[in-house]
Amino acid sequence: MSERWLDTLFGELEKAEGELINVRRYLHQHPELSFEEEQTAAFVADRLRALEGIEVRTNVGGRGVLGVLKGGRPGPTLAFRADFDALPIQDEKETPYKSTVPGVMHACGHDGHTSTLLGVAGVLSRYRHELKGSIVFIFQHAEEKPPGGAKFMIEDGALDGVDEVYGVHVSSDIPYGRAGLKEGHAMAAVDAFTITIRGKGGHGARPHDAVDSVVIGSQVVGALQQIVSRRVNPLQPVVISVGVFQAGTAFNVIAGTAKLEGTVRTFDKQVRSQVEEEIRRVVRGICESAHATADIEYLNGYPSLVNPKAGFERARDTVKRVLGEDSFIELPAVMGAEDFAYYLEHRPGAFIHVGARNDEERTHYPHHHPRFDFDERALLAAGKVFLTLAAESLLGE
Numbered sequence: 001m002s003e004r005w006l007d008t009l010f011g012e013l014e015k016a017e018g019e020l021i022n023v024r025r026y027l028h029q030h031p032e033l034s035f036e037e038e039q040t041a042a043f044v045a046d047r048l049r050a051l052e053g054i055e056v057r058t059n060v061g062g063r064g065v066l067g068v069l070k071g072g073r074p075g076p077t078l079a080f081r082a083d084f085d086a087l088p089i090q091d092e093k094e095t096p097y098k099s100t101v102p103g104v105m106h107a108c109g110h111d112g113h114t115s116t117l118l119g120v121a122g123v124l125s126r127y128r129h130e131l132k133g134s135i136v137f138i139f140q141h142a143e144e145k146p147p148g149g150a151k152f153m154i155e156d157g158a159l160d161g162v163d164e165v166y167g168v169h170v171s172s173d174i175p176y177g178r179a180g181l182k183e184g185h186a187m188a189a190v191d192a193f194t195i196t197i198r199g200k201g202g203h204g205a206r207p208h209d210a211v212d213s214v215v216i217g218s219q220v221v222g223a224l225q226q227i228v229s230r231r232v233n234p235l236q237p238v239v240i241s242v243g244v245f246q247a248g249t250a251f252n253v254i255a256g257t258a259k260l261e262g263t264v265r266t267f268d269k270q271v272r273s274q275v276e277e278e279i280r281r282v283v284r285g286i287c288e289s290a291h292a293t294a295d296i297e298y299l300n301g302y303p304s305l306v307n308p309k310a311g312f313e314r315a316r317d318t319v320k321r322v323l324g325e326d327s328f329i330e331l332p333a334v335m336g337a338e339d340f341a342y343y344l345e346h347r348p349g350a351f352i353h354v355g356a357r358n359d360e361e362r363t364h365y366p367h368h369h370p371r372f373d374f375d376e377r378a379l380l381a382a383g384k385v386f387l388t389l390a391a392e393s394l395l396g397e
Contacts, residue, residue, distance in 0.1 A: 025097035027111035031086030034145035061152030071131025146301030148339030174355030180329030190337035201256030213258035305341035311350035
C-alpha cells in the first residue's frame, strides 16, 4: 500500500474534520443511556444511509447498527467498532455543547468514537470500487452496562464473515499525538454481585433478640478482602470492591436486612471462577454462623480484553505510521473493563487507545467524571488509524 493512498484518504478526512466535530458535539448534547439509545441509533443509521454503497442493518442485537461496505474486488473483511451509549452522570461542563439531558452525559468519549467512524465510513465509501475486500462498520449500543451490547451484536451476526476487528478509544490519560495499547491481557474481566442478608430486626436496646444484618454485613465486607489477600495467588491481580451497603431505617432499630453490591475484576479465567466460589462460600459461612440467610446474585460481565500478538504488532506499527515513530506507548494492564473483549474472543485484532489530552485543564478530567472532555483533534488521529488499517489490507497500487 503506497503513501499515495494514505495521502488521499487522510486529505479527505481532514476536509471533513469540521463535520466530525459537529457530529461529536451533537451527540454530546443528546446522550442516551445504555440499552435506551433509540434516537442515537436512528441518527447513525440515517448518516450511513446517506453514503453510497453502504448496506445498513439496524436493531442488531438490540439497538446496534451495522454498515457494510463491499469493495469492487474480492478480499478480506475488516470490522471497525464504535460505541455510542452515554452514562448516568450530570454534565457539569460549561461549554456550548454540554448535555441537554439532565443526569445523562457522554463522559467516556463514545460520542467521539461514533463521529470518527462515521467520518471514516464516509471517506472509504467514496473509494469502494478500489477496495479489495469489505469493511463492516459496527456501531454498538450499551458498552457501559453489563452484559453489554457487544455480546448480543455478535450473537446477531455482527462478525459473520469478518477476518479481523479493531476498536479505538480516545483517552484523557494519554497526550494528544500519542497512542498505545498492551499485548496480551490489557483490561480486566468485570463481574458484579448483589448480596441480600436476611437477619431479624429488633429494638436497638435488645440485640440478643435480633439478628443484626449490619454486623453480619460488616463481617462479610471484611472477609471478602481476605479472599484477595489469603485465598488467591498473590501473583494474580484481583480486585473486590463493595460499592453499596444499604441497611436500617432508624438509629435505635436493628436492621433485619442489608444489601451489599460490588464488583470483581480479574484477568485469569480460573481465578475468576475461584473468586466467585469463594464469595459464595464466605457469605454462606458467615450468615449461617450468625443465624441469618443470604441471597446472592452474581453476574459474569465482560471477559478480560486480550490483544493477540499479531493484532498488537499491527496496531503498534499503524500508530507509528500515523502519528510518528515516537508516538507509540506500550500501556500497562488496567483493572477497567471493555466489552470489546467479546469481539477479540471471536476474531483477531486489537483495541487501541488514542491520546486526547492537551495542556488545557478541561481535557485532564478522568473518564466517567462529570467534567470529562477531550481534545477534538483526537477525532482526526483516531480516524487516520482506522483508515491506515483499511488501506493496508484493502488498497493497493
